[in-house]
Amino acid sequence: MHQLPSRISMRPFGELADLDLDFADRDRPGLVTALLTQCASGTDIGFWWAQPVSRRSAALLRLVAATDGVHSLPFSARCPACNEVFEFELQLAPLLGTAEAEGPIQVSLGPDSQVTLRRPTGEDLRNWRQARPGTPDVARRLMLDSLLLAGQVRPEDEAQLSAAIAEADPLVALAVGCNCPACGADSEVPIDLDDAALARLNARQRALLRDVHDLASRYGWSEAQVLALTPARRAQYLALIEASR
Known part of the structure; x- marks a missing residue:
């Protein structure tokens, strides 16, 4: 790299x-x-x-x-509880x-199972786009398989691994916790x-x-x-x- x-x-x-x-x-x-x-x-x-x-x-x-x-960017969201649009x-x-985070992502799937993933790159984005996966499940499997450095990815582990990538590399899949100013409900805004x-x-x-x-x-x-x-x-x-x- x-x-x-x-x-x-x-x-x-x-x-x-x-x-x-x-x-x-x-x-x-x-x-x-x-x-x-x-x-x-x-x-x-x-x-x-x-x-x-x-x-x-x-x-x-x-x-x-x-x-x-x-020094900041404005966003808007719709509250899932009261349907009001608010800005932040x-x-x-x-x-x-x-x-600035570097290095592979280690994910423990149990006492005897660990998976090591590398961080996705621009080249990965290009390859995934060119592959044109037919469904979200196929796309997620393609992504995880291409990022796998060590261990085995089972279908039942895919959601946990995707979440681990998002947690370790927040800008890849950012979600922001918001409090609706109209009704006070909490929500996560992608x-x-x-x-x-x-x-x-x-x-x-x-x-x-x-x-x-x-x-x-x-x-x-x-x-x-x-x-x-x-x-x-x-x-x-x-x-x-x-x-x-």
């Missing part, structure tokens, strides 16, 4: 090449890999395919933070800290961090395209010329355009 550099510099999303990324692409592992390869200095595509899923998710969150200047925020720093990060970067790309359209239409500048402007100067020109309408 490629070793993680001690510190990877992540530039904000928003350069000319970033406009070519297709956020409608259903190949999410490929999209995440392309994003991180473009925006993280000193890395290549092979590096990000080899990284554990949790580190890829953490890097994606760092990219959002570098782009939007945020997740701080990024604690999430990024959970991605969170798709990659989906949330990609949605913010997609919104950023759409905003950049609108900026390019407005400035190119008024001044005749190219995409490269528009994006070469600092965000502050770009905003000033856009404000002048808006004021003249």
Whole structure:
């Protein structure tokens, strides 16, 4: 596996090449890999395919933070007890800290049975997607078989092993305990961090395209010329355009 550099510099999303990324692409592992390869200095595509899923998710969150200047992400959930929708925020720093876990995952299935699993990587995500398993049970078996380093996986152990992976590597399958502000009921809300990060970067790309359209239409500048402007100067020109309408 490629070793993680001690510190990877992540530039904000928003350069000319970033406009070519297709956020409608259903190949999410490929999209995440392309994003991180473009925006993280000193890395290549092979590096990000080899990284554990949790580190890829953490890097994606760092990219959002570098782009939007945020320290938390907003989420909403519907209370299963009273059906009210409520909002909450997740701080990024604690999430990024959970991605530092390394080494195999040891799971005891009884006094004489132990299973050792490796942590899933981006390459695993690509392979599982290409395999196109027909049912969730087949998908779970495929995943566990490909992660198995030692021991035997019995069908009755699959749920426990999946839970062990989620506990040892929280960003792989994050769930947040929430208290409904309307009725007080407790619930666990599953969170798709990659989906949330990609949605913010997609919104950023759409905003950049609108900026390019407005400035190119008024001044005749190219995409490269528009994006070469600092965000502050770009905003000033856009404000002048808006004021003249």
